[in-house]
Amino acid sequence: MLRVKRTMLRNAVVAAAFSLAVHAVPVSAVDAEAAFPTRPISELKPLATIHVGKTADWVALTPDAVWVGSTGPDAVHRIDPRTNKRVATVKLPGEPCAGLATGFGSLWVPLCSNPATLAKVDLKLNVLSTVLKVGPAGPEGGIATSPDSIWLVVDKNGSLARIDPDNGSVRQTIQIPPGSFNPFYLDGQVWVTRADGAEVTSVDAHSGEVLGTVKTGPNPRFLSAGAGTVWTLNQGDGSLTRIDAKARRAIQTIALSTPGHGGDISVGGGMVWTTMMKVPLSAVDSTDSVLRCQWAGAGGDSLGIGHGAIWLTDYHGGTLSRLELENALARCRNSGP
Secondary structure (H helix, E strand, O other), rough: OOOOOOOOOOOOHHHHHHHHOOOEOOOOHHHHHHHHOOOHHHHOOOOOEEEEOEEEEEEEEEEEEEEEEEEOOOOOEEEEOOEEEEEEEEEEEOOOOOOOEEEOOOOOOOOOOOEEEEEEEEOOEEEEEEEEOOOOOOOOOEEEEOOOOEEEOOOOOOOEEEOOOOOOHHHHHHHOOOOOOEEEEEEEEEEEOOOOOOEEEEOOOOOEEEEEEEEOOOOOOOOOOOOOEEEEEEEOOOOOEEEEOOOOOOEEEEOOOOOOOOEEEEEOOOEEEEOOOOOEEEEEEEEOOOOEEEEEEEEOOEEEEOOOOOEEOOOOOOOEEEEEEEHHHHHHHOOHH
């Protein structure tokens, strides 16, 4: 997501060279663009666009709702996917700055307040239940839920907190590499990207044991998973790394040519979808890791897949748009090399 203004340690050229040096199966950005020319995002007509604030960032889905964060006001908003209407706004005592996660009947919202805190929103009543005295390490981080815990990195030294969802206490603190910020839960493991490096760390979600690290492209930030595969969006060179979750081994890194701050990633419809400013949507086939489509233009920065749609924010426009998933997939199927 866009709001972090951190200076990257490498520019895109140096980062791309680093990626080629460390990965056994790189894909040339030039080749990808030649095979799949960039398309205008305007060809994907939104079924609905909902204005939520001065900025719109972070998307989370439940079986009956889509939630999106905003500043101006600092809040989260509930969208009914049946009507595409906003049905509730929950104001927060700080900026929602480090992801959204659902679980245990609640929406969990890390806040860049002073000090940093964690908001718990009741999903049935659409009200702020409580604010916990534990918060994110900084903006552009993330939060995850497992069957029994909430997971949040709480400082820049790599302290991964395991939080009890009932009373908000920190049940366990696991030390992972400094500069790690974004956790994601999959099949008994919590994966945490190290945005200040080029790796992702695997933690046993039952014991808290650190299982190991896997090399990625430079500056991995956001991540998603599906069908035993973890995908990291690497801000340093705008690439995507595919990881076998069971073997804890990187399989491939795919060039998207979308480096920079912010962004997001989600899996659905047989594709891995990413978003960055100026390139609000890219689609990589989750079977063969081929970049199938890429749309450029205004908007982008965070997304979610569900309810037959791609829910895409325009950070600066303060909006959330519903794009028909099948329409985007059909255009990709008709644009093969």
